[in-house]
Amino acid sequence: MTKKNASYGIIRDLDFKVPGVRAGYGVIYIVCVVALLVGVLPMLWVVFSGFKTIKEFVVSTNVLPATLDMDKYVGTWTHLKFGRYYLNSFASVAGSLGCAIFFNGLLGYAFSKIKPAGWKIIYGLVMAALLIPATTSIVPLFLNITRLHMNGTFLPLWLSMGANAFYVVLFKNFFDSLPNSLIEAAKLDGCSDFSIFHRIAVPLSRAIVVVIAIYAVIAAWSDFLLPYLVLNQSGHETVMVRLFQFRNGKTSDIDILRAIVFVIIPPTLLFLIFQKQITQVSVQSGIKG
């Protein structure tokens, strides 16, 4: 589809001769701007409210804070020892990222290019996992992890990202688009399956790896249920687990509000940098899946 065609909507240039249509277009535009503001303003409000003092936050009816004093954020950061939770989250994210790419990539590649006899059975089971939500099996999973004494470590969080049906399907679709002739040629040259994967598939799949990496980082950073069950009270709590603990603690509202800002910043930065890749994949995957 050419770019010019893509910009065509229902309302065409000719329609704009009618004054009613022009007014209608104005209304449409205003609605879109309002939608944009509704999307963005709650987060801006949190950031600005974080600059308020606790007294301001609890009683003042002003929308904006009296001063923009960074020390308040710094104070909360040190008071809540947020650096520690950031480090825990980084550790969890880094391992999850590696597992997400390695294990799902390998499986997606096997489904797409090697297809050993019987692969369809495994593929069917993976697709079933895509449709049956993981949350319903969280209790037995938690019991299994506990029985293996993996509580309090990042290991189950890392490995759990290696069994993600959605990423497997994305990888498979990508490898399906690589020409088979490349693989055949390498086979004739005597390459083994593993060295074909390692020397040909991996270097060619940078685009999909970047996309899955972004997805995995945001997912691992945002994940709550499993990290809570595995890491709660272990000293290795991630930022999400810490946020949940505020529910029962004595932390002041304003400190919680600033903690929310700390938690939102990393994925937002990632999104703003990679917004093109993120929005495109969500479109592709949504229609195919």
Add this chain to the structure above:
Amino acid sequence: MNTASLAQSKNKASMGTSFRKNLPGWLLMLPSIVLFLFFVWEPLLESVRLSLYQSEGMRLVQFVGLQNYVDVFHDPDFPPAMRNTVYYTLWSLVIGFCVPMILAVLINETRGGRSLFKIGIYLPNIVPGMAMVLMWGFIFKPGNAGILNVLLSYIGIGPQPWLTNPAWTIPLIVIILTWQGAGATALLYIAGLQGIDPELYDAAIMDGAGIWKRVRYITLPNLFNLARTLLILQIISVFQILYQPLVMTNGGPNNASISIMQLVWKYAFEKYDYPKAGAVSVLISLILVVLTVAYFKLSKEKDL
């Protein structure tokens, strides 16, 4: 050597080569298969077994058949949890289903700033669930200093109780869900809209079709399949709602917002009654499997 034994030995040889041919592939898949077994497939089956036993802590002590299911049905929390989950789903159909579609059609009409609109509406989707829930808890704060009540006071409306009003809790939570999810869904619809052949519109204009007629006879029919898919995916995801009632209202006021997933949480991690948690999980899975099968039946009729 007769022909039969020749064929047999040939067969053996080919089985050998086929084994040797397939082995590397299976070895490549093995690590991932082990992970799927541990994290996905086994727990799914285990929750069925778990639900049929009585336990002491984590140890299963006695097979009790369907007793856990009977107990769950008689739990006073069960009817409200079930009812509320249906309400969440219904409200999400009323509020959450139409918003992204309308948003997509409108944004697709804009000439200029479209990518900015797309980024803006998608942004809420990357806010981590736990942070989002706490954030909206503050926005919906009752009393004079809550931000929404401050804004309302500008247009002369008194402070509202928001989430502490049982009649409002579920619709408000659905509004928050919509705030988070609508942008991502709208992008899917926009992609669908971009896929409509512009010549269809040209032909309609030739025939004298006005804007409404084009929407009615071209745009909406073309979005129908996508909308049906997204509808079922939405029902499946809202059915498992947990964080919002858990953190924002703790299922209250007075069980007005407790969800079926929250019942699992209560059994497992507040009462440590794992078999009953398993029983509720199995019930949820069964309902979702039925919905999923219905979804596949529907989407097979007319492929996307």
